[in-house]
Amino acid sequence: MKVLVTGGCGFIGSHTCDYFRREGWDVVAYDNMTKFELKRTGYREDAVRDYNWNLLGELGVERVREDIRDLEQLLDRSSGCDFLVHTAAQPAVTISMEDPLLDLSTNIQGTVNVLEAARRHNIPVVTCATIHVYGNWLNQELKETETRYVREPAAVDENAATMRGNLTPLHASKAAAEHYVKAYIDTYKVRAASFRLTGLYGPQQFGGEDHGWVANFSIRNVLGWPLTIYGTGKQVRDVLYATDVPTAFHAFFKNCEPGIYNIGGGPEHAISLIECIRLIDQTTGKPSEIQYAPDRHGDLRYFICDIHQAKTKLKWEPQVRPAQGVPRLIGWIKENRSLFST
Numbered sequence: 001m002k003v004l005v006t007g008g009c010g011f012i013g014s015h016t017c018d019y020f021r022r023e024g025w026d027v028v029a030y031d032n033m034t035k036f037e038l039k040r041t042g043y044r045e046d047a048v049r050d051y052n053w054n055l056l057g058e059l060g061v062e063r064v065r066e067d068i069r070d071l072e073q074l075l076d077r078s079s080g081c082d083f084l085v086h087t088a089a090q091p092a093v094t095i096s097m098e099d100p101l102l103d104l105s106t107n108i109q110g111t112v113n114v115l116e117a118a119r120r121h122n123i124p125v126v127t128c129a130t131i132h133v134y135g136n137w138l139n140q141e142l143k144e145t146e147t148r149y150v151r152e153p154a155a156v157d158e159n160a161a162t163m164r165g166n167l168t169p170l171h172a173s174k175a176a177a178e179h180y181v182k183a184y185i186d187t188y189k190v191r192a193a194s195f196r197l198t199g200l201y202g203p204q205q206f207g208g209e210d211h212g213w214v215a216n217f218s219i220r221n222v223l224g225w226p227l228t229i230y231g232t233g234k235q236v237r238d239v240l241y242a243t244d245v246p247t248a249f250h251a252f253f254k255n256c257e258p259g260i261y262n263i264g265g266g267p268e269h270a271i272s273l274i275e276c277i278r279l280i281d282q283t284t285g286k287p288s289e290i291q292y293a294p295d296r297h298g299d300l301r302y303f304i305c306d307i308h309q310a311k312t313k314l315k316w317e318p319q320v321r322p323a324q325g326v327p328r329l330i331g332w333i334k335e336n337r338s339l340f341s342t
């Protein structure tokens with residue numbers, strides 16, 4: 001079996017390559033290695049950029065430095081594959097606001113090219129959407145406790161309203177890409193799925209303020225750098241540990257039920273920013289230095305996925321709770337401290 005993973009040198013892409021190698025598959029990581037978001041993290045960009053590339057080389061993954069916007073390359077490199085996993089993206093709200101055309105070409109044109117490769121090669125494909133496609137209408141329906149926002153019912157399923165509230169170009173590009181997934185399923189019978197992913201975290205994530213908040217907070221605590229909370233810190237997500245994502249991709253390959261799925265931790269994995277920082281502080285044994293700033297445009301205060309559909313149709317469910325996953329992430333950061341700061 002052979003899989004091509006777009007964005008294979010990114011966070012979730014690298015875990016996906018690792019997972020399928022361990023399952024005995026041939027794996028191609030297809031990545032243009034731009035990594036725009038690294039520029040704003042303050043980490044050692046040169047060392048961080050190559051980290052996953054080198055890791056994948058050691059795992060026997062074929063690495064291809066190409067762009068998903070180049071259809072001919074994508075068709076050529078995916079020829080002979082049994083499965084496409086599409087993780088390449090412009091994933092940050094902030095960058096989408098600064099460069100909406102980059103966001104559009106990467107997230108919409110890039111995704112349509114990947115769907116086209118799946119159609120022409122007649123192979124299944126899974127793409128990464130985000131819970132941002134729901135918009136942020138949930139911001140209006142919340143109560144508060146000392147540490148988190150709460151809502152009844154707690155979890156939101158795939159039939160809930162999408163794209164309501166205050167939107168950014170990232171909302172638009174991710175939702176448009178997802179519409180194309182459905183269009184390719186309906187029109188061409190492509191065996192495709194769009195996974196609406198929630199907040200992901202784990203090793204190999206170089207999270208900054210733009211993207212990857214659990215990693216950002218953990219890295220800053222370990223390095224002794226201050227961190228910024230935008231808003232109250234009571235924002236809630238059902239976070240999902242990195243190794244739980246490739247098992248969902250594989251579950252789709254095995255069960256091949258096309259459609260749109262929430263892929264998150266569900267209510268049992270929900271945590272607020274304040275609660276997450278407390279867990280980080282407990283794990284490292286030192287308090288985080290916290291600064292507060294106002295909410296940012298487009299910020300989502302609350303989201304917990306209802307993952308019932310993924311459990312029944314894909315027979316998938318997450319395994320790693322935050323109390324286990326956050327210490328593992330921190331262990332990796334400590335081992336790789338020199339990547340972040342000299």
Ligand SMILES: NC(=O)c1ccc[n+]([C@@H]2O[C@H](COP(=O)([O-])OP(=O)(O)OC[C@H]3O[C@@H](n4cnc5c(N)ncnc54)[C@H](O)[C@@H]3O)[C@@H](O)[C@H]2O)c1
Nearest residue numbers: 007009010011012032033034067068088089091128130200
């Ligand atoms: N990390 C999260 O918390 C989260 C949450 C919800 C959804 N998602 C989605 O999951 C997917 C993976 O996210 P991630 O955190 O692993 O992102 P990431 O930024 O770590 O990885 C994306 C990879 O795509 C590559 N890439 C960007 N543009 C490309 C192009 N034009 N051609 C080829 N490669 C390109 C980058 O170099 C990078 O290695 C994205 O679609 C993202 O929107 C992530």
